[in-house]
Amino acid sequence: xxxxxxxxxxxxxxxxxxxxxxxxxxxxxxxxxxxxxxxxxxxxxxxxxxxxxxxxxxxxxxxxxxxxxxxxxxxxxxxxxxxxxxxxxxxxxxxxxxxxxxxxxxxxxxxxxxxxxxxxxxxxxxxxxxxxxxxxxxxxxxxxxxxxxxxxxxxxxxxxxxxxxxxxxxxxxxxxxxxxxxxxxxxxxxxxxxxxxxxxxxxxxxxxxxxxxxxxxxxxxxxxxxxxxxxxxxxxxxxxxxxxxxxxxxxxxxxxxxxxxxxxxxxxxxxxxxxxxxx
Ligand code: BT5
Numbered sequence: 001x002x003x004x005x006x007x008x009x010x011x012x013x014x015x016x017x018x019x020x021x022x023x024x025x026x027x028x029x030x031x032x033x034x035x036x037x038x039x040x041x042x043x044x045x046x047x048x049x050x051x052x053x054x055x056x057x058x059x060x061x062x063x064x065x066x067x068x069x070x071x072x073x074x075x076x077x078x079x080x081x082x083x084x085x086x087x088x089x090x091x092x093x094x095x096x097x098x099x100x101x102x103x104x105x106x107x108x109x110x111x112x113x114x115x116x117x118x119x120x121x122x123x124x125x126x127x128x129x130x131x132x133x134x135x136x137x138x139x140x141x142x143x144x145x146x147x148x149x150x151x152x153x154x155x156x157x158x159x160x161x162x163x164x165x166x167x168x169x170x171x172x173x174x175x176x177x178x179x180x181x182x183x184x185x186x187x188x189x190x191x192x193x194x195x196x197x198x199x200x201x202x203x204x205x206x207x208x209x210x211x212x213x214x215x216x217x218x219x220x221x222x223x224x225x226x227x228x229x230x231x232x233x234x235x236x237x238x239x240x241x242x243x244x245x246x247x248x249x250x251x252x253x254x255x256x257x258x259x260x261x262x263x264x265x266x267x268x269x270x271x272x273x274x275x276x277x278x279x
Pocket of ligand 1: 036037038039061063064065066067068070071072073074079080081082123124131132133134135136151152153154155156164168172173264
């Protein structure tokens with residue numbers, strides 16, 4: 001349990017501060033040994049002055065959340081944190097928050113460890129087809145603009161896959177497992193914040209095409225046959241692209257196109273049809 005976590009295994013906040021290269025993100029942070037969900041704590045802080053960029057970090061979460069009410073398991077050694085953002089951007093762009101966050105995480109992990117990372121619509125980062133990171137973005141909309149967003153980021157960092165239940169292990173990986181060594185979470189967190197901040201600047205400046213292009217480059221499932229669970233049905237077809245709003249575009253077997261705004265990809269075939277991917 002986190003209460004007995006030895007000091008050497010806790011996140012070293014002083015080291016994170018030394019390593020931090022951001023202007024705003026993570027300059028103010030709250031550290032916990034155990035919380036329900038870092039997103040919940042972050043949401044309570046939103047209305048404090050200068051909340052933008054505040055991060056909430058916890059060694060474990062007792063009620064870590066995924067999307068659509070799903071559970072997010074958060075053993076010790078992970079990087080479980082939330083970032084408060086207050087972009088003055090139209091609500092219609094909110095879906096791009098998770099997209100840019102997943103690109104930032106994928107790039108930082110690749111740069112730090114040389115591992116090949118992919119993104120999977122709408123909010124996952126994968127290594128070898130297995131989930132290394134999940135993102136839960138929660139937004140509040142006011143007057144058709146984003147009032148605040150809480151980016152909840154979970155990276156399976158410095159623990160073994162065996163710390164997770166057997167049923168999700170086949171679809172999951174951790175950095176410790178991939179690298180066969182311990183991971184310095186302080187370094188990882190500061191690099192993640194750097195990349196998230198630079199993509200956040202792009203988002204604020206409405207450079208959406210650049211964000212979407214970077215996302216597409218990392219989305220190796222585009223061009224594959226996929227199955228998507230959405231609104232009580234499974235959609236089967238070819239993953240063609242994401243549209244400018246961040247919806248997944250699937251070509252169905254009868255040739256019609258379907259833009260899916262909410263759902264989860266539940267299967268990706270190994271066979272690629274790259275000629276079908278829109279450039
Ligand atoms: C996500 O949901 O992937 C979003 C996860 C966001 C977690 C962060 S941690 C900090 C912040 N605080 C929170 O409470 N949440 C955020 P989704 O796409 O719905 O995926 C959830 C599914 O992933 C579950 O149903 C499991 O099958 C699987 N899963 C659960 N824990 C996992 C883990 N640690 N690693 C990989 N897969 C996991």
